[in-house]
Amino acid sequence: MSMGNQIAAPTGQRLRVGIVGLGIGRKHIQGWREHPQVDVVAIADPDAARLAAVGDEFAIAGRFATAEEMFATGELDVVSICTPNKFHKALTLAALAAGCHVLCEKPMAMSAAEGREMLAAAERAGKRLMINFSYRFSAQSRALKAQVDAGVFGEFYFGRSVWHRRRGMPGFGGWFGTKALSGGGPLIDLGVHRLDLALWLMGYPKPVWVMGNTYNPIAGELARQSGKTFDVEDLATAFIRFDNGATLALEASWAANIKEADLMETRLLGTKAGLLQQNVNEGYTFDAHIFTEQHGAQLDIHVHPPVGEANSGMYEYAAAILANRPHPASGEEGLIVMELLDAIYASARSGEPVKIG
Known part of the structure; x- marks a missing residue:
């Protein structure tokens, strides 16, 4: 009704x-x-x-x-x-x-x-x-992408993208921890954001194979003790190789014995410079840096994005539709992410690398 x-x-x-x-x-x-x-x-x-x-x-x-x-x-x-x-x-x-x-x-x-x-x-x-893919729309992400597009980093050849929580199972006992409703745990919930961000900055290179694993020693035991449903992982890791020879390490957890309550970090190494985007004070604001060398000196550059440059994905989608131009975060990119998630889970089940495409 x-x-x-x-x-x-x-x-x-x-x-x-x-x-x-x-x-x-x-x-x-x-x-x-x-x-x-x-x-x-x-x-x-x-x-x-x-x-x-x-x-x-x-x-x-x-x-x-x-x-x-x-x-x-x-x-x-x-x-x-x-x-x-x-x-x-x-x-x-x-x-x-x-x-x-x-x-x-x-x-x-x-x-x-x-x-x-x-x-x-x-x-x-x-x-x-x-x-x-909301994390590519932060001011720091946009500022880094502008530097990527300007050629500051050269060619990216290695990266590591991470989202770890010390104890942070969303709605513990709810649909997030039920595979039939969610499809997976922190990999598909948190890792998907850090994966898209890294791929977007790298220019969405074509993945060719994945090696991955999943674990649930902490949340699984908490679920057993409390009688809650939890049949997904509490930590996932993966190593991805692309057709251009670049590689990316991916990590995501809801429960891990680490110092930080919440750790988000993406590092990419390029032939001319490297970048780091990380959360500040274990929260949901971000900082960004560029590391390079000029005239014999190593330089660390703190990225200060322009004021007023952090429109949401919804705003950007609306603007693209109204202007009849391509929109960001396309379904095609979403599919590449899904192919990688499928391959990581398949590799975790088989214990072997999984080819893509």
């Missing part, structure tokens, strides 16, 4: 956006509202109390118990999919069939096979598909 399902008609060149799932979906609402030509006009969530609370908080009149009811209005231009991973594919296909562009939360899907279905559906529908 739909509730408050009247969606206002658009005026001028504006985008009407609907949000499915109001957990991380709240941040999507805030991101979309950064753009002056976007109206978030509809939200959908089966939790009636949350639907009412978020609708009241953001003064959104279009409120629906199901995504299908929201899509059926035929009055949306773009949809954000912000549900557990298990539902990304089906909801993306439904939104595309309803004539909407889609912004899908990461990871793209439960597998690369599902991702391919989503891409094919977007092509058939003539609609866009973007994946919310």
Whole structure:
């Protein structure tokens, strides 16, 4: 049964956006509202109390118990999919069939096979598909990318990208730790961000093989003691080789015996310079540095990004749609990430390297 399902008609060149799932979906609402030509006009969530609370908080009149009811209005231009991973594919296909562009939360899907279905559906529908790789949109990430594009680093040949938590299982006992709903643990939850960031800075080189492993000695034991469902890893590691000879080490954990409560770090080594992006004070703000050599001296450069350069992925997607230009974080890049995640998990199961492509 739909509730408050009247969606206002658009005026001028504006985008009407609907949000499915109001957990991380709240941040999507805030991101979309950064753009002056976007109206978030509809939200959908089966939790009636949350639907009412978020609708009241953001003064959104279009409120629906199901995504299908929201899509059926035929009055949306773009949809954000912000549900557990298990539902990304089906909801993306439904939104595309309803004539909407889609912004899908990461990871793209439960597998690369599902991702391919989503891409094919977007092509058939003539609609866009973007994946919310949000960490590439920080001010520091943008500033580093500008230096990459200017040739400051030369060719990247090795990198390490990490997100470790000392103890940080999201919703312990909930859908994040249930493989049937999530598809995996911290690799697919946290590692996906650090993987995309490194690949984006490296120019998305083509991966050719992966060696990976997964572990769950800490969270698995905590789950057993508390009677909670937890059938995914609490730590994953991988070593990726690309067709240009470059390699990347990837690490992600929800539970690890480390000093920091939260450690995010991406290091890339290039033929002319290296870079480091890391979180500050174990939090969610970032710092960035460039390491190089000039005129016989080693230089450490602290990157200060321009003020006002940190628009969200939602803003950038809206701007691309309205200007009819390519958008960032494409479904094609999302599929490469899914192929790597699949290969890492397959390697962990077999104990052998896995070829890609």
